[in-house]
Amino acid sequence: MVDEVRRSRLIYGCMGLGGSWEDGSYDDGAVRRAQDAVEAALEAGIDRFDHADIYRRGSAETVFGEVLRRSPGLRDRVVVQGKVGIRLAEPGAVAHYDLSAGAIRARVLESLRRLGTDRLDVLLLHRPDPLLEPDEVAEAVAGLQRDGLVGEVGASNMSAAQLAELQRALPTPLVADQLEMSLARHGFVDSAILVNHPEGAGVDFPHGTLEHCRRHGIELQAWGSLAGGRYSGATQDDQPAAAVVSRMAEEHGVEPEAVVLGWLMRHPARIAPVIGTTNPGRIRACAAAERVAAAMTRVEWYELLGAARGRPVP
Amino acid sequence: MVDEVRRSRLIYGCMGLGGSWEDGSYDDGAVRRAQDAVEAALEAGIDRFDHADIYRRGSAETVFGEVLRRSPGLRDRVVVQGKVGIRLAEPGAVAHYDLSAGAIRARVLESLRRLGTDRLDVLLLHRPDPLLEPDEVAEAVAGLQRDGLVGEVGASNMSAAQLAELQRALPTPLVADQLEMSLARHGFVDSAILVNHPEGAGVDFPHGTLEHCRRHGIELQAWGSLAGGRYSGATQDDQPAAAVVSRMAEEHGVEPEAVVLGWLMRHPARIAPVIGTTNPGRIRACAAAERVAAAMTRVEWYELLGAARGRPVP
Amino acid sequence: MVDEVRRSRLIYGCMGLGGSWEDGSYDDGAVRRAQDAVEAALEAGIDRFDHADIYRRGSAETVFGEVLRRSPGLRDRVVVQGKVGIRLAEPGAVAHYDLSAGAIRARVLESLRRLGTDRLDVLLLHRPDPLLEPDEVAEAVAGLQRDGLVGEVGASNMSAAQLAELQRALPTPLVADQLEMSLARHGFVDSAILVNHPEGAGVDFPHGTLEHCRRHGIELQAWGSLAGGRYSGATQDDQPAAAVVSRMAEEHGVEPEAVVLGWLMRHPARIAPVIGTTNPGRIRACAAAERVAAAMTRVEWYELLGAARGRPVP
Structure with a gap:
């Protein structure tokens, strides 16, 4: 290097x-x-x-x-x-x-x-x-x-x-x-919004770790960032959220992968997604993620979160 | 002001x-x-x-x-x-x-x-x-x-x-x-007493937050402090604990609301209860809470806690 | 003294x-x-x-x-x-x-x-x-x-x-x-290895406490260190793990108690086990624990952990 x-x-x-x-x-x-x-x-x-x-x-x-x-x-x-x-x-x-x-x-x-x-x-x-x-x-x-x-x-x-x-x-x-972070593994967000909330006991993300990393300049890298492809056609695991991803992908003129990653990158912790697909087409589709992140509105971000969580924020 | x-x-x-x-x-x-x-x-x-x-x-x-x-x-x-x-x-x-x-x-x-x-x-x-x-x-x-x-x-x-x-x-x-804190939402206490205890995994209160606030002079305000009235007749949700509250209210010569709030205020973190009832009578009943807190014995405090938790401390 | x-x-x-x-x-x-x-x-x-x-x-x-x-x-x-x-x-x-x-x-x-x-x-x-x-x-x-x-x-x-x-x-x-720590109550280890892992939400050990104690020279003492004897014949609660303990005890030429304690003492936090058995023979059997800890290989340590957890590390 x-x-x-x-x-x-x-x-x-x-x-x-x-x-x-x-x-x-x-x-x-x-x-x-x-x-x-x-x-x-x-x-x-x-x-x-x-x-x-x-x-x-x-x-x-x-x-x-x-x-x-x-x-x-x-x-x-x-x-x-x-x-x-x-x-x-x-x-x-x-x-x-x-x-x-x-x-x-x-x-x-x-x-x-x-x-x-x-x-x-x-x-x-x-x-x-x-x-x-x-x-x-x-x-x-x-x-x-x-x-x-x-x-x-x-x-x-x-x-x-x-x-x-x-x-x-x-x-x-x-x-x-x-750390594993994605639209499907959203514990890093739940950990913030479920403080002192009954659902919070089920969160496994280590609370305070985002804050620690931001404070000390430690880059947060996200493994599993594409969530095993569940929002981009690889599985039928979470159809309602996949539908929201698809709709936004169309609206932004990108592939679903770029929306899934863009959601991660819209977070202010400046998360660096690690993408693991070996499909050249899907890899290329990820290139638009940073642009999607820059364009994604706050409401879009929360809509994706709510779709993945299966419920709105408290 | x-x-x-x-x-x-x-x-x-x-x-x-x-x-x-x-x-x-x-x-x-x-x-x-x-x-x-x-x-x-x-x-x-x-x-x-x-x-x-x-x-x-x-x-x-x-x-x-x-x-x-x-x-x-x-x-x-x-x-x-x-x-x-x-x-x-x-x-x-x-x-x-x-x-x-x-x-x-x-x-x-x-x-x-x-x-x-x-x-x-x-x-x-x-x-x-x-x-x-x-x-x-x-x-x-x-x-x-x-x-x-x-x-x-x-x-x-x-x-x-x-x-x-x-x-x-x-x-x-x-x-x-x-934060939501009350006799019904006693996670702020469970978080202290269930350290390394099997029941502790179900606690959603952010551990260490009481300590942080006390150290930095941040006032702990309790929303939902009257627990939706469940100990003062609004619901039949938790009869055993409501019965203990009633008995102590009688012993202290106050309304149940003052006992429910007094329990919160007896805690050394100097919690400031936010009371949300719109019933003028209930609001006035809260005035005695500080006096109850000052008079409440340690055993009374733990008895209320145990009644609300449905079990004694570990 | x-x-x-x-x-x-x-x-x-x-x-x-x-x-x-x-x-x-x-x-x-x-x-x-x-x-x-x-x-x-x-x-x-x-x-x-x-x-x-x-x-x-x-x-x-x-x-x-x-x-x-x-x-x-x-x-x-x-x-x-x-x-x-x-x-x-x-x-x-x-x-x-x-x-x-x-x-x-x-x-x-x-x-x-x-x-x-x-x-x-x-x-x-x-x-x-x-x-x-x-x-x-x-x-x-x-x-x-x-x-x-x-x-x-x-x-x-x-x-x-x-x-x-x-x-x-x-x-x-x-x-x-x-704190309660033993081969059966292995939350102090789970808390380290299940960070951001779905199983982690069930861990009750106070994360960061080992680190805090090591940093400040606070000795970690383990109560319940013999796990109620479940790996040394007192109960039939956890046969698969008890079998691993027995085998290693034989290999090290010690009693099961020394393996159970040796596992705790092999941890770098220098845990001091509190042993509660009143059986003189069992008490004497514990004397070999420090020697077992010194001799225990990393693979043996993880095998005991996996047997007690009922699954390997993530």
Whole structure:
């Protein structure tokens, strides 16, 4: 990554690239599909790519690395973000988290090898490992930064309290917290509007985390931002809300994806959606999201919220 | 409002005054009933009156303004508190919140016109609008204060984290947070006693908010403080607790309302109940609440809590 | 207590000692059983003993006091920790909390008399009394410390927000927070791993409290640490998890109790388990817990967690 990288608001999530979740095997078709997805993302103005060591047992990174190799110069024009900390189940070991110093370094080195690059521009700690020692994490991160293998550091699925505890130990400011947020997973909004409301007890979003991140300049990244496609035809799960999305898409002259993302981006926390579809057409459709966000009225935003919640605000 | 206003602990909530929630229409009977309610409140020693722009589509303010006009000198003896931020549903727009700078100013100007006064002594932000920008709110509030249209500023239905985020931007200290608290809505107590208790997961009160408000001198105002009259004969919803309230009312030589409010006021957070009944007799009955609070034993307080909770403390 | 007391990580919880929960009556058998339990605890290297004024209506303290009298020199070799703040139901008074200044002092004096000692090395505030006034608590504690009747002060069943509010008033740093934590009551872990996860809404542990305690050097003590014996044969409540515990106990060459406690102690928050069994054999079995914690692999820890949760981490 060089300084002139623009850092798009949208982030392309590479979990869908690569091969099998069982053993990581993939064929050349997987590389071609990855190439198509990356090209569509670049056309949509996206220059940030989100990875994790576990995505398809490493094959998401391997395939992305192959795409980089086939496109000379591409690596310098994009931000590569990785994640470590989750260990999938395997014979003799249940699924677990591991943010011990040794594991952080080993997993980053493996990711770099698979990606065929010499540095992760951003490293996210994937899940809050209850056994993590902040000082140990800090030491591992500092070492990776000193060696030029990692640029910035951030977190994922963490609350304000967890971010603050980590930050006290870390050598550089946390730059991101990646949480599941979407029109379907609207806990980040419910948490604000259901304070002291009977429905509030069912909210799982960590209250105060938006405020903490805004205060400390920690970017809020949204995984699952397209809500599994439920508002754009992938499922029939939530027809009433999908109908509102469709109507607004038509009114704004865009595809439903742009409305779903635009709703997220209209929020003042400046959420950066991570989009995970591998369909080139859908990826390109996301390019209009920022424009929709700028044009979306307050009433439209609340109408979408109400449709997704199945009820108006209190 | 002049300096010699006493600022009673009790606040009269004007949501019940005025006309129709559909279109705001009202007749002269509504003005007479408002006059009776205000007189009863004044007799009960209450000199704070709580409004919101949306109460009966503005007619609560209009009718109260008429009462002020008919009672020369009254305006100078009372504190008028207003609220803005909620927009009721209307054709073409779902119910929503709006704490944009323009909306705050426009709504306050409309309220002042309806109230026939030149200033809101206290302005509360009615609900936490997820789309609010703290800096924008601060600018709007500062402008209203500079123009003498608003005195102090506070919030409603907000948590510690939300108050803190707002405060960082606001020019003056938040003076109040108005939350639903009563013998029936005892989440503010459950939140304290059910820490790490299985029942605690069902509590919706924003934990830490009492502590935050006490620390920063933010008055805790309780809306719904009379619990819809369920302990004083309005409904048959909770007979066992109503029976305990009745017995204690008799023992203290007061009406049930004074026990229900006295229970709230016995709490060390110095909660200021907002009472919403329009029945002059019930309003007068509230005058004894502060005396009951001073006389209420710890065991009485816990007995009322246990009756309302339907079980003793853990 | 003198300076050379070692302060074992394990704490013996004396709730099971003494006589009747109804009236506190006990016979000499109760004293002998207490003596056996205390001896087993000492053999297991435990030199901290946890009390509360209410345990068996005071008879836990009385019986422990008798054990002290029968073992000259013992008092100087152990840490005695007491708790006040809960009032059991009695004729004319529902169960309630009382952390008023007068009650704190009176209850401590009564405990000292029953224990036959002149000082509580540590005093914990048993439950967060919603009616407590921090300044009043601070005054009572300071007085007891000045008079040499109490050494350090801590809390129990309190959240970060409650600890912080108390600390602002207290003259000395809070040294402990005693919360229910065990392999069965794993909310302290769920609270970390279920951030923004649908299951997270059911978690009752006060999020951020582990972080707060670690930051401020407040020891986390775990009551109910043996989970009522459900993983060590006392009940058949959770067979799948009990089977995992048994297998690991065999692999580590210890009793199940040591695995259950070792799991708690493997957590980096340095949790101090309070063990409440009165069975001398089980007490001795706990001695191996610290060794198990040191030897327990990350995968073993997560396997136990998954077995107790009934599902793997997200």
